[in-house]
Amino acid sequence: MAPELLTMTGITKTFPGVRALDGVDLDVRAGEVHCLLGQNGAGKSTLIKVLAGAHQPDEGEIRWQGEPVRLATPIAAMRLGIATIYQELDLVEHLSVTENIFLGNEVASRGVIRARDARTRAAALLARLGHPEIDPDVTVGALPAAGQQIVSVARALSHDVRLIVMDEPSAALDPDEVDNLFRIVAGLTADGVAVVYISHRLEEIRRIGDRVSVLKDGRAAARGMPARTTETREFVALMTGREVQYAFPERPRHVEQPVDRVLRAAPRPPVLCTEQLAREGEFAPLDLELRAGEITGLAGLVGSGRSEILETLAGARRPTAGRILVDGTPLRPGNVTAAVRAGIGLAPEERKSQALLMLESVTSNVSLSSLPRFSTGGWLDRARERARARDRTRGLALHPDDPDRPVRTLSGGNQQKVVLARWLLRECRVLLLDEPTRGVDVGARAELYRVVRRLADSGVAVLLVSSEVPEVLGLADRVLVLREGRVVHTAPARELDEHRVLDLVMEGSPSC
Structure with missing residues (x-):
């Protein structure tokens, strides 16, 4: 058995009106992947901020390699060898990839930054992560979410880390990127580095985890459970206090009928449609119809044009060709105000930075x-x-x-x-949802699914983007499969399964 690298005992943290942590214990061994589970609000974020030196505990003790330590600041934690990669990436968008990787840890000699050496080291780190194609000189803001995630991992590896905390690291990654992330994690643990891995995706826990601890209402509901042999329903019961069926709301009866029968029954006119809508370099000409009461899903890998389509419909991006019509009336392109007035609402992927005033x-x-x-x-x-x-x-x-x-x-x-x-x-009459359950626990997901279904049943036209194929198939009535910016297949969700969709997004060819 590997020696214990980190021990947290009796950690308590109170904020005004809320006890976020109530005597939590956690131990992490060198070279293991220790997964941390819990619903949103269970205390996971507070615990890792204590570990990262961002919060000071009110009570409790932290031991590092058997010795008591006080993590007074994030710098103190980093000097010990503890790096944290938060779900909301703390990157500076207007700085280059190299500058972000070495921010606060600049490559310098006698006070002079060695830009060429820094760039060489950044390129080596990116190559180690399996992404030599990322330009060390490009600004981070120009990268997609998956690329920014890789830069954040590279920043952690630029230090002499012994323990890396990863908070929902796969949330913005496609299946290939997740496989690459797991390869990186396996390489780190083989070198004796410990990883604390936070995810709501239980299938990931089984693939990557060694042991699992579960938080509920600020307390440790379980410690050090085996990741691969514990049943899913036991994890869910520990997180929620009850067994939860991971089920989607029932579709309206007309959706389950054969397509030709539905079409003969006087289909509703589209609320929103596009005519050869396109953005050069992002997605090809698209003819799309969104109907009242219907949930349309967009399935595809990260970078396939999913988010760009939603942002173009919402006026956040200006199309290079084609047009958008709402109730048959052309919509002013590239204008968010016009889209909102026409009844279009967007819930973007990065809700904290793009949708909310925190x-x-x-x-x-x-x-x-x-x-x-x-x-x-x-x-x-x-x-x-x-x-x-x-x-x-x-x-x-x-x-x-x-x-x-x-x-x-x-x-x-x-x-x-x-x-x-x-x-x-x-x-709003058209609701655009980009990764609506990203970073949301299993119990809250079920609630959000019911809300979205209820909105559609009330007559709202919903367009859904999700990286999780089962979510698209379970929630949507109709699915458009995207590959490299083109729709390669369209079908009712009931006629597709996960394997078929993945085949299409990886190797599909356009179809009518």
């Missing part, structure tokens, strides 16, 4: 796109704004039910509900 209240975030409704003569009716926002969040079972609470204090699943509540208040 320091503002739930009310302010929900009403953000509807402020004119609460204004009279230049004055904002705060009471009416708050009441309407609360009405929408209560309908989504937001927890805690506090419209004045800062959004940054909510779990990932509840932050996503705030984004959805914004478009409910706006009464």
Whole structure:
């Protein structure tokens, strides 16, 4: 048995009105992958911030290689050999890949930065991670989410690390990228480096994990369980306090009927359609129809054009060809305001940086796109704004039910509900969902699935993007499969399975 590298005992942390950690114990051995499970709000993020030196515990002890230590700052943790890769990557978008990798750890001699040496070392790290194609000189903001994830891992490896904490590292990666990540993790552990791996994807835990600890309501519900032999339902029961069926809402009956019968029954006109819509270098000409009451899924690998299509429909990107029509009326391209006024709402992949004002209240975030409704003569009716926002969040079972609470204090699943509540208040007719359950635990996922299905049943046209093929197939009524920016297949979800979709996204050819 490998020696214990890290021991955390009785860790307690309290914030105003909330005990985030209540006597948590955790031990990590050299060369193992120790997985950390728990619902959003269970205390995982707080625990890893204590380990990273970002939070100081109120009580408890941390031992590193058997010796008690105080991780007063992130720099102190890094000097010991503890690196943390957060789910929301802490990269500086306007700096180059090389500058981000060595930020705070610059390659220098006598106070002078050796840019050429830094670039050479950055290229070597990227090659080690299986991505020599990433240009060390390109700005990080120009990279897709998967590329930024690789840069963040490279930054951690630029230090002499003994333990790496990875918080949802696969959330933005396609299957090939996940396989590459696991190869990297296996190489690290073979060298004696320990990895604390946080993921909501239980199938990943079985593939990569050695032992698993489970947090629930700020306490350790289980410690050091075997990752590969423990049954899934036992993990779920420990996280939630009950057995949860990972099931999708039932589709409306008409969706399960044969396609020709549905078409003969007077199909609804599309709310939104595109005519040869395209963005050069991102996605090829696309003819798309979104109908009221239908959930359309986009399946494809990262970089296949999924997110770019959603952002173009929402006005965040300007198409290079084609047009968008809402109720038959052309939409002004590349204009977010015009899209919102036409009834289009977007819940983007990076909700914290692209959708939410993290320091503002739930009310302010929900009403953000509807402020004119609460204004009279230049004055904002705060009471009416708050009441309407609360009405929408209560309908989504937001927890805690506090419209004045800062959004940054909510779990990932509840932050996503705030984004959805914004478009409910706006009464949008087309809802674009980009990775809606990214970083959301199994219990909250089921709640979000029910919300999305309920929205569709109320007449909203939904376009869903997800990296998880079972999620697309389980939630969508109709699926478009993308490969390299082109639609290669379209079919009702009930006619597809995961293997067929993966075959299409990897090797498919366009079909009518």
